[in-house]
Amino acid sequence: MKKKRLIFLISFIGLILPLFLPAWADGLEDFKDLLYDRYGIDAYGFLEARGGLRLRDDPHEKDASIGEMRLQTDLSRDFELVELKIKFDLLGDLVSEEVDVDLRDLNLSFSPLDIMDVKLGRQILTWGTGDLLFVADSFPKDWVSFFVGRDTEYLKAPSDAARISLFFDLFNVDLVYIPKFNGSVYVDGSRLSYWNPMLGRIAGRDSIFHDHRPDDFGTDSEYALRLTKNLEGTELALYGYYGFWQTPEGVNLLSPVLIYPELSIFSASIRDALWGGIGHLELGYYDSRNDGSGNNPNIRNSEFRFLVGFERELSQDFTGGIQYYLEYMQDYEEYERHLPDGMNKKDEYRHVLTLRLTKLLMNQNLTLSFFTYYSPSDADGYTRPNVNYSINDQWTVEIGGNIFFGSDDHTFFGQFKKNTNAYASLRFSF
Amino acid sequence: MKIMKILLIVAGFFVLGLSVHAQETPSVDEIIDRTNKAAYYAGDDGRSKVMMTITDAQGRAREREFNILRHDVSDGGEQFFYVYFQKPSDVRKMAFLVHKHIDRDDDRWLYLPALDLVKRIAASDKRTSFVGSHFFYEDVSGRGVAEDSHEIVEVTDEYFVIKNIPKNPGNVEFASYTVWIDKNTYMPMKAEYVDKSGNKYREVEALEVMEIQGFPTVTKSRVRDLAEGGETVSKFMDIEYNIGLDENIFTERYLRRPPREAR
Numbered sequence: 001m002k003k004k005r006l007i008f009l010i011s012f013i014g015l016i017l018p019l020f021l022p023a024w025a026d027g028l029e030d031f032k033d034l035l036y037d038r039y040g041i042d043a044y045g046f047l048e049a050r051g052g053l054r055l056r057d058d059p060h061e062k063d064a065s066i067g068e069m070r071l072q073t074d075l076s077r078d079f080e081l082v083e084l085k086i087k088f089d090l091l092g093d094l095v096s097e098e099v100d101v102d103l104r105d106l107n108l109s110f111s112p113l114d115i116m117d118v119k120l121g122r123q124i125l126t127w128g129t130g131d132l133l134f135v136a137d138s139f140p141k142d143w144v145s146f147f148v149g150r151d152t153e154y155l156k157a158p159s160d161a162a163r164i165s166l167f168f169d170l171f172n173v174d175l176v177y178i179p180k181f182n183g184s185v186y187v188d189g190s191r192l193s194y195w196n197p198m199l200g201r202i203a204g205r206d207s208i209f210h211d212h213r214p215d216d217f218g219t220d221s222e223y224a225l226r227l228t229k230n231l232e233g234t235e236l237a238l239y240g241y242y243g244f245w246q247t248p249e250g251v252n253l254l255s256p257v258l259i260y261p262e263l264s265i266f267s268a269s270i271r272d273a274l275w276g277g278i279g280h281l282e283l284g285y286y287d288s289r290n291d292g293s294g295n296n297p298n299i300r301n302s303e304f305r306f307l308v309g310f311e312r313e314l315s316q317d318f319t320g321g322i323q324y325y326l327e328y329m330q331d332y333e334e335y336e337r338h339l340p341d342g343m344n345k346k347d348e349y350r351h352v353l354t355l356r357l358t359k360l361l362m363n364q365n366l367t368l369s370f371f372t373y374y375s376p377s378d379a380d381g382y383t384r385p386n387v388n389y390s391i392n393d394q395w396t397v398e399i400g401g402n403i404f405f406g407s408d409d410h411t412f413f414g415q416f417k418k419n420t421n422a423y424a425s426l427r428f429s430f
Numbered sequence: 431m432k433i434m435k436i437l438l439i440v441a442g443f444f445v446l447g448l449s450v451h452a453q454e455t456p457s458v459d460e461i462i463d464r465t466n467k468a469a470y471y472a473g474d475d476g477r478s479k480v481m482m483t484i485t486d487a488q489g490r491a492r493e494r495e496f497n498i499l500r501h502d503v504s505d506g507g508e509q510f511f512y513v514y515f516q517k518p519s520d521v522r523k524m525a526f527l528v529h530k531h532i533d534r535d536d537d538r539w540l541y542l543p544a545l546d547l548v549k550r551i552a553a554s555d556k557r558t559s560f561v562g563s564h565f566f567y568e569d570v571s572g573r574g575v576a577e578d579s580h581e582i583v584e585v586t587d588e589y590f591v592i593k594n595i596p597k598n599p600g601n602v603e604f605a606s607y608t609v610w611i612d613k614n615t616y617m618p619m620k621a622e623y624v625d626k627s628g629n630k631y632r633e634v635e636a637l638e639v640m641e642i643q644g645f646p647t648v649t650k651s652r653v654r655d656l657a658e659g660g661e662t663v664s665k666f667m668d669i670e671y672n673i674g675l676d677e678n679i680f681t682e683r684y685l686r687r688p689p690r691e692a693r
Contacts, residue, residue: 044519078693109687117687126546153544167683230681233529233537235550273535276554312552316603317559319552363486363660364562393492393518429519 025394028430044430045072052149052423055401060193060204065402065421066148067094074105082110095191104158117165124156125163125176127226127239129271129280131356132371133325135305136239136267136282138224140246142185147192147402147416149423157185171229178222181214183260184246187416195415197343198256202409202418211248211258220244234272239284241265249300250290261299262289277312294331297338304328309354317360325352344410351377365390373413380406380414399424458580461590461611467506468616470572472645473671475501477691480664484563487659493517494561497692501675507532510680511571514692521561525685525692528553530571541685548682557602564653564662569634588613604632615639615646631657643671 035041052066074087087105091098107121128136132155145154159182166173187194188211193204214220222243229236241264248258267284284305291299306328311321327350329335339345352375359368367388374381386400401422406414456464482494495517501510513526529537538551556568578594585591589610596602603625610620617639623632638650647669654661679689 044522046520111687117683124544124546126548156545165683165686167678167681172683228682271550273537273553276535277552278550280550313555313558316555316557360559363484363564364559365492390520392490396520427520 025430032430040077042076042078043074045074046427046429047071048151048425048427050150050423050425052421054418055403055420055422056418058193058204058418060189060202060206061191061419062095064095065191065419066150066423068092082108084108115167117167119161119163122158122160123163125159125161125224126156127174127237128267129235129269129282129309130307130325131309131311131321131323131354132373133307133323133352133354135284135307136226136237136241136265136269138222138241138243138246138263138265140182140184143187143247144185144191147187147419149400149402149421151425157182171227174224174226174228176222176224178224178243180217181220181222181244181260183213183244186247192416192419195410197410198251200342202415209248209258211260212252212255214244214260234270237269239265239267239269241267245288245300249288251298253298261291263287264289267305274310275312277310279310280308282307294334295338297335297340297343301332301335302330304330311356317364319356319358321354321356323352323354325354326350327352344408347377349377350412351375362389375411375413378406378411378414379408380404380411382413382416394428394430396427396429397425398427455582455585455590458582458592461582461592461616462575462580463506464616465609465611465618466572466575468646469618469648470509471502471505472647473502473643475499475673475675476669476671477673477675478669479667481667482561482563482565482662482664484662485660487655492562494563496561499675499679499689499692501677501680509571510677512680512684512689512692514688515561523688525688527680527682527685528571529680532574532576536567536571539682539685546686548685563664564632564655564660565634565664569653583608585613589619599626612639612646617646617648625657629657631655637663642669645671 032043035043048070050066050068050070052064054061054063054065069092071090072087076083076085085105085107089102089104091100091102093100103122104124105122107119107123109117109119111117125139126137128134130137140157140159142154142157159178160180161176161178164175188209189204190208193202196203196207199207223241225240227238243263244260245263248260250259250261251257252259264287265284266287267282269280269282271278271280286303286305288300288302290296291301294301306326307323309321309323311319314320329346329348332348336345352373355372357370360366361368369386369388370384372381372383383403384400386398388396388398390396399422403420404413404416406417408414477497477499479497480495484492484494496513496515499512503509509530511528511530515521515524515526523543525541527539531537536553536556538553540549540551541547542549557566559565560567560570577598578596581593583591583593590613591608591610593606593608595606596604599605604623605626605628607621607623609618611617612619617636619636621634622630625631633654633656635652636648637652638648639646640649641647647666649666649669650663652661652663673691675691678684679691
C-alpha cells in the first residue's frame, strides 16, 4: 500500500509539474547553459505523461494498458579524446506499480586509430534495412513497450556491449561483443495476455511465464559482425551473429521453464534508390543450433528469413512504404512428426505484409501515421495508427492505438487480440 | 600547382573586372552558371551555423538551429552536405546526410540517435519543406540549372533579371520564377515564384550579404509564403570556407559519431 501511495504521489507531482513549467522553463534553459559553460556537460531530455486503456475486455489483465510518468535525462561530455554519454529514464509506472530507473546509455566513445571507432558500455544497437521487421538485427527489442504504445524509441532495448568499427577503403567492419546475453523483453503475461501452448488458451497474469536466461558473464556471450560497403549509393552489407534466440524460443518441460536456445544468423542486405524511392532486400539464415535436425519439438527450428521493401513519396509530405516478409521453417517434416498431440501446428511458411503511410501537415508539425502488419498465412495482423502534434518547440501531444486482430488465438499477432489498446501522451522536451 | 591556382584566380578576377567594365551582358547560360557557383559552390567546402525562425500564418514562431557542412566533389557538380541539429531538443543530435547528384535523385540519410538507426530517405521530391520551414530542400542545396529554361527579361543598373520556366512542369508547384541577380557578385538577391494561374505566391530574398574570405555570402535570408501567410528567416553564422573537410565526414561513420566541425 505504501508503495502505491508513493507511486501516486510521484505521478501526481509529475502531472502537475508541467503546469508550472512555462514559469521555470527559462530557468531550466539557464541551468543547462550553466552545466555546459562550467562543466562542458550537454544536458537535455523530456518529461512525459502517457496513459492508455484496453479497448477489449481482457479477464487476464488490468484495464490500463499503460499509465506512466517518465523523465528522461540525457547527459554527454566531450573530453577531447573520449566522449561520455549517460541517458536514463526515471519511470513511475502505474500498471506495474513500480518506480524504476531505466538506464539506456552509459558509454564511452573514442577513436584509438584514424580508421577505428570504439563504443564501450550500455548502448542501443541497430542495423539492417527493415522497417519494424528484423532479419539481420539480432539486438534486443522491447516488444512490450512497442505493443503498449510507448514511443518507438523504446522498441530498442539497450545492450551492454563493446562495439568496434573499422573503416577501410574497401569496406567497413563492425564487431559487437556482448559479454553477457541480454535478450529481448517479450510478452510474458504480466502486462499483456498471450497464447499459452501448455494451457491451450490465452493466459495473462494468471500464468506468467518464467524463463531461464543464459547469464554467465564471459561464457553466455553474443558476437555480431557486419561488413558494409557503399557503392555510390548502393548499400551492401553482410552480417553474422553467434549467440542465442533473443526471445525464449524453447522450453524445458521438466522445470517447466522457458529457455533461450543457441542461435547463429547469417544474413545479407542491399539498399538503394529505386523508382524514385528506396528499395531494400534482406536475407537471413537462422541456425537454431540446439535443434539442428528439427526433431526437438521444444526448440524452435532453423529458418530462412526473407524481407523485401519499397518506400517512396506519393505526394508532397506523404510517404508510403510496403514490405513483404517470409519465415520459412526448415525440417518441417521433422517438426510435424514430433509435434505433440493437441499442439497447434505452425505453418511451414509464415508470410507477412506491411504497409506504412505517413502524412505531414501544418508545416510538418502534425504527423499522421499508419503502420500495419498483415499475415495472410496466419490470418492475423497488427495495426498502429498514430497522430503526433508538436504544439510548439517544447510540447508534443500524441494519440495512437495498437490494434491486434486474427481469426485464431494461437497465431503470432492473433494471440494479442485482447490487448488492443489506445493511448495518449503529453511530452515536454528540454 | 598552388601558384597555378592563384594565377588562375587572379586571371579570373581580371576577366571578371574587364567584363563588368565593358558593361557587356553575358549570355544567360553564363549568368546562370556563375550564379549557381556563387550561391552554392563558394570555396571547395564550407561550414555555417544556421538559425531559423519559422513563423506560421497565425504568427506562432518556432526555432531551428543546426550546423551545416558542405563539400564540393566538383565545382558546379556533385556535393555532399552534413547537417547536425541542435534545436529544438526533440531533434537534437540527429544528423542528416545528403549526397547531391546532378543527373539523378540525391541520396539522403537521417540518423536517429535514440534508435541508433540510419534511415535512408526517399528524395524524389526536392520541393518539400526542409525541417518544417518555408525553405525547400532545393533552396538549401540548389536547383539543378538544367531543370529550367532561362531567359533574360531585364538588365537594370544593379541586376540581371532572369525568368526561369521548368522543363517538367508536372514535377514542380510553380509555373515560373524570376530571379534578381546582383551584377557584381552574381548572387541571387530575390526570387519570385508564380503559380499556374499567374499569381505570385512565394518569395525568397537575401536580406544580408557579406564578403567572407573573399566570397560574397548570404548571412540572412527569408522565404515568404504569400498565399497562405507565414515566413521563415534564416541567419547564417560562424561561416568558414576552405577548411579542408575530410570527404569521409560525409559517410555513415560520421552520422553515428558527429565530426567536431559540425558540433
